[in-house]
Amino acid sequence: DTEVTQTPKHLVMGMTNKKSLKCEQHMGHRAMYWYKQKAKKPPELMFVYSYEKLSINESVPSRFSPECPNSSLLNLHLHALQPEDSALYLCASSQELGVGNQPQHFGDGTRLSIL
Amino acid sequence: KQEVTQIPAALSVPEGENLVLNCSFTDSAIYNLQWFRQDPGKGLTSLLLIQSSQREQTSGRLNASLDKSSGRSTLYIAASQPGDSATYLCAVNQAGTALIFGKGTTLSVSS
Numbered sequence: 374d375t376e377v378t379q380t381p382k383h384l385v386m387g388m389t390n391k392k393s394l395k396c397e398q399h400m401g402h403r404a405m406y407w408y409k410q411k412a413k414k415p416p417e418l419m420f421v422y423s424y425e426k427l428s429i430n431e432s433v434p435s436r437f438s439p440e441c442p443n444s445s446l447l448n449l450h451l452h453a454l455q456p457e458d459s460a461l462y463l464c465a466s467s468q469e470l471g472v473g474n475q476p477q478h479f480g481d482g483t484r485l486s487i488l
Numbered sequence: 489k490q491e492v493t494q495i496p497a498a499l500s501v502p503e504g505e506n507l508v509l510n511c512s513f514t515d516s517a518i519y520n521l522q523w524f525r526q527d528p529g530k531g532l533t534s535l536l537l538i539q540s541s542q543r544e545q546t547s548g549r550l551n552a553s554l555d556k557s558s559g560r561s562t563l564y565i566a567a568s569q570p571g572d573s574a575t576y577l578c579a580v581n582q583a584g585t586a587l588i589f590g591k592g593t594t595l596s597v598s599s
Contacts, residue, residue, distance in 0.1 A: 465586075475520075477587060
């Protein structure tokens with residue numbers, strides 16, 4: 374069983390919709406991550422939060438808006454997405470950002486389809 | 489810019505064989521290297537993490553090695569089983585970013 378929980382598992386939305394992806398962990402981790410994975414490609418980093426503050430934004434378009442309301446919860450707000458944004462969105466967490474002995478733990482992802 | 493390469497891209501073996509997956513990276517300034525397994529349509533399962541100061545890690549039938557100076561890591565799977573069929577990803581963790589992934593090796597083990 375994964376210790377990082379993502380909801381929903383699947384999401385279909387139109388290009389004018391607004392939706393949110395949710396990620397939760399209760400391991401006491403202070404670093405949380407969003408990755409995007411297109412079919413048959415490796416995951417690519419989107420955002421990193423450390424102690425509830427945005428630390429890294431990999432030049433992601435503003436139609437993706439992350440939010441970290443508390444140390445256990447990470448959201449990704451979606452608005453006016455494009456068909457090319459269809460992908461598997463993965464959330465991960467680790468105890469701290471940038472420490473060598475700490476693995477990242479991944480959720481099962483949200484499969485997003487943009488119509 | 490860090491680049492991670494995995495060879496081979498795909499591998500098919502009969503059950504019971506021992507096998508080696510390869511990973512190379514261009515910038516040796518890493519915190520650690522992680523090996524993951526991904527089943528189709530699923531998330532990533534962490535298999536092994538090797539810190540930059542370590543040479544190898546073992547978990548059950550899996551052994552991962554790291555040669556940071558040459559920018560290489562290998563994942564050794566002993567006595568492969570059909571349940572090992574999946575895509576195996578290696579990723580390096582370095583300052584200023586999070587994990588940088590290779591494209592993966594898709595393994596198929598036939599019974």
